[in-house]
Amino acid sequence: MTALNSQDRARAAGGGLSARHAVFFVVAAAAPLGFAVGSTPLALGAGGIGTAGMFLVVGMFLAIFAAGYTAMARFIPDAGAFFSFIAVGIGRPPGLGAAFVAILAYAVAATASIGPFAVFASQATATFLGVGTPWQVWAGVAMAAMGVLGVLNVELNMRVLGLILLVEVALFAVLSVAIIGTGGAEGLSLHxxxxxxxxxxxxxxxLLVVFAAFAGFEATALFREEVRDPEGxxxxxxxxxxxxxxxxxAVVTWAIIAAFGDAAAVQVAHDRPTDMFALAAGTxxxxxxxxxxxxxxxxxWFASILAFHNATARYLFVLGRDGVIGRVFAARSAKTGAPWVASLSHTLFAAxxxxxxxxxxxxxxxxLFVIGCVPAAVSIPAMELLTACAIFAFFRRDRRGTGLWQGRIAPAISVAALGIIVCLVLTNLPMFTGRTGAINWILPGLNLxxxxxxxxxxxxxxxxxPGDYHRIGRWGKE
Known part of the structure; x- marks a missing residue:
C-alpha cells in the first residue's frame, strides 16, 4: 500500500478549507458546552479537582498518539474512522468488530444524551415560562424530533455548528473571566x-470522562479532499x-473549581452535578x-443527540449496503434519500x-445518562488502544519512509499507555456509576x-x- 497518488493530491489541493477550518468544525461538533456542564461534574465529584490538570495530561498523550495516527492516515483511503486503521493494520475481522462497537457506542451515546437534554430543557422551561415540565415530556420530544429529522435527512450544517461554538466560547469566556477576575471563593490556586x-x-x-471530551478528534482526516495541502x-x-x-x-474546569473552592467544588459536583455551572454563573x-x-x-445537548443519531444511521446504512447486516438497512427514502430504515431502527431502540x-x-x-453512557465511554480508549496496535503493526511491517518517532516510538508508547488506561477505567467503574456488583462488568462487557x-x-x-469481505475497511466509497 502506498501513500495517496498524484491525482488524489491534486484533487485535495483544490479544496478551499484550511487546517484552521478543520479544527473549527471538529471542536464545534464535540459540543464543549454540553460536555462541560453535563459531564465534567461527574469527574470532579468522583475524581477530585485534579480533573482540570488531567485534561492537559490526556491532551499531551493524545498528541503522541497523533504522531503515528497522522503518519498512517497518509496510506489509508478515506481515513476517518478508527475501524479503517484496525482493518488495515491488524486485519479485517477486528476491523469489522470495531465497526460493530462504533454502532453500539453511537447508538447508546445518542440515547443516553436524551437524559441531560431533558433535565436542562425542563429547567429552562421552568425558568423562562414558569411551567414545571416533567423530564419525560422533553425526552419524548427529543426522541420524536430526532426520529423525524433523521428520516428527513436533515443534518447539522458545519456553519451552524460553528455559530454554536462561538456562542459556547463566549459564554464560558464570560463565566471564566468573571470567576478569575474576582479571585473565586478562596483565591486562585494552581493546586x-x-x-x-x-x-x-x-x-x-x-480518565473515562476526560477521554470522552476528545472523542471525534480523529475526524480531522475526513477533510482530506476539502483542505489545501492535505497531508500538512x-x-x-x-x-x-x-x-x-x-x-x-482545563481552563473552564479550573475556573469552576475556583468558583467554589477546592473542597466545596468536589462536594457540589457530587451533590448537585446538573446545577454546578448554573450556581457558579448565578453567583x-x-x-x-x-x-x-x-x-x-x-x-x-440536542445537537449532540442528532449528531450521534446521524452517525448511527450512517453506520447501519453502510453495513446494510455492503451486506454485513440485513440489506434492508440500506433502504433510502424515495423523496429525501435518507436511510430511513436505519434511522427508524435507532429511534425505536431509543424509544x-x-x-x-x-x-x-x-x-x-x-x-439514563451516567449508566447508559458507560459502553460508549469505555469504547473510546479501547478503540484507541486497538488503533494504536494497528498503527504499530502497520509500520512494523514496513515503515514506508516515516521517521522512527512516528513509525515506531510514538505507536509503542501509545499501546503501552492505553493498555494501562483501559485497565484503570475498567477497575474504577464502580466509582463512576455509583453502583456495585455485576452491572459494572455487564455494561462494558457489551462492547466485548x-x-x-x-x-x-x-x-x-x-x-x-469473499468479495464483500475484502471491502471491509474501505467503506464510504459510494
Whole structure:
C-alpha cells in the first residue's frame, strides 16, 4: 500500500478549507458546552479537582498518539474512522468488530444524551415560562424530533455548528473571566494542576470522562479532499483540535473549581452535578446569565443527540449496503434519500430504552445518562488502544519512509499507555456509576460481546462472501 497518488493530491489541493477550518468544525461538533456542564461534574465529584490538570495530561498523550495516527492516515483511503486503521493494520475481522462497537457506542451515546437534554430543557422551561415540565415530556420530544429529522435527512450544517461554538466560547469566556477576575471563593490556586493532585484522585473515573471530551478528534482526516495541502493540513488540524479541546476544558474546569473552592467544588459536583455551572454563573455573573447558560446547554445537548443519531444511521446504512447486516438497512427514502430504515431502527431502540426508564422510574441523569453512557465511554480508549496496535503493526511491517518517532516510538508508547488506561477505567467503574456488583462488568462487557460478534461475522463473510469481505475497511466509497 502506498501513500495517496498524484491525482488524489491534486484533487485535495483544490479544496478551499484550511487546517484552521478543520479544527473549527471538529471542536464545534464535540459540543464543549454540553460536555462541560453535563459531564465534567461527574469527574470532579468522583475524581477530585485534579480533573482540570488531567485534561492537559490526556491532551499531551493524545498528541503522541497523533504522531503515528497522522503518519498512517497518509496510506489509508478515506481515513476517518478508527475501524479503517484496525482493518488495515491488524486485519479485517477486528476491523469489522470495531465497526460493530462504533454502532453500539453511537447508538447508546445518542440515547443516553436524551437524559441531560431533558433535565436542562425542563429547567429552562421552568425558568423562562414558569411551567414545571416533567423530564419525560422533553425526552419524548427529543426522541420524536430526532426520529423525524433523521428520516428527513436533515443534518447539522458545519456553519451552524460553528455559530454554536462561538456562542459556547463566549459564554464560558464570560463565566471564566468573571470567576478569575474576582479571585473565586478562596483565591486562585494552581493546586489542580499539580502532579500529586492529578494522580491523587480516582484516576480511572477521571480518565473515562476526560477521554470522552476528545472523542471525534480523529475526524480531522475526513477533510482530506476539502483542505489545501492535505497531508500538512490534516496533521496541523489534528494537533490543533487536541490542543484546543485540552486547553478549553482545563481552563473552564479550573475556573469552576475556583468558583467554589477546592473542597466545596468536589462536594457540589457530587451533590448537585446538573446545577454546578448554573450556581457558579448565578453567583459570579448574575441570575440572567445562569438562565441563558441553561437554555443553551439544552440546545447543545440536542445537537449532540442528532449528531450521534446521524452517525448511527450512517453506520447501519453502510453495513446494510455492503451486506454485513440485513440489506434492508440500506433502504433510502424515495423523496429525501435518507436511510430511513436505519434511522427508524435507532429511534425505536431509543424509544424502548426511554420506556424502560419511565416504567422503572429511573433518573434521567444518574441512570439514563451516567449508566447508559458507560459502553460508549469505555469504547473510546479501547478503540484507541486497538488503533494504536494497528498503527504499530502497520509500520512494523514496513515503515514506508516515516521517521522512527512516528513509525515506531510514538505507536509503542501509545499501546503501552492505553493498555494501562483501559485497565484503570475498567477497575474504577464502580466509582463512576455509583453502583456495585455485576452491572459494572455487564455494561462494558457489551462492547466485548459486540466486538466478538463483528469478528465472527467477518470470518463467516470470508468463507461465504469473499468479495464483500475484502471491502471491509474501505467503506464510504459510494
Amino acid at each position: 489542580a494542576f499539580r502532579p500529586d493532585t492529578i494522580a491523587g484522585g480516582e484516576i480511572g473515573v477521571v 493540513a490534516i496533521r496541523r488540524a489534528t494537533y490543533g483540535a487536541i490542543g484546543a479541546i485540552a486547553i478549553f476544558h 459570579h455573573v448574575g441570575a440572567g446569565f445562569a438562565d441563558l447558560l441553561v437554555l443553551f446547554v439544552a440546545g447543545n 424502548a430504552v426511554l420506556l424502560f426508564c419511565v416504567v422503572r422510574d429511573l433518573d434521567p441523569y444518574l441512570d 460481546m459486540v466486538f466478538l460478534a463483528g469478528i465472527a461475522r467477518a470470518y463467516w463473510m470470508r468463507t461465504h462472501r
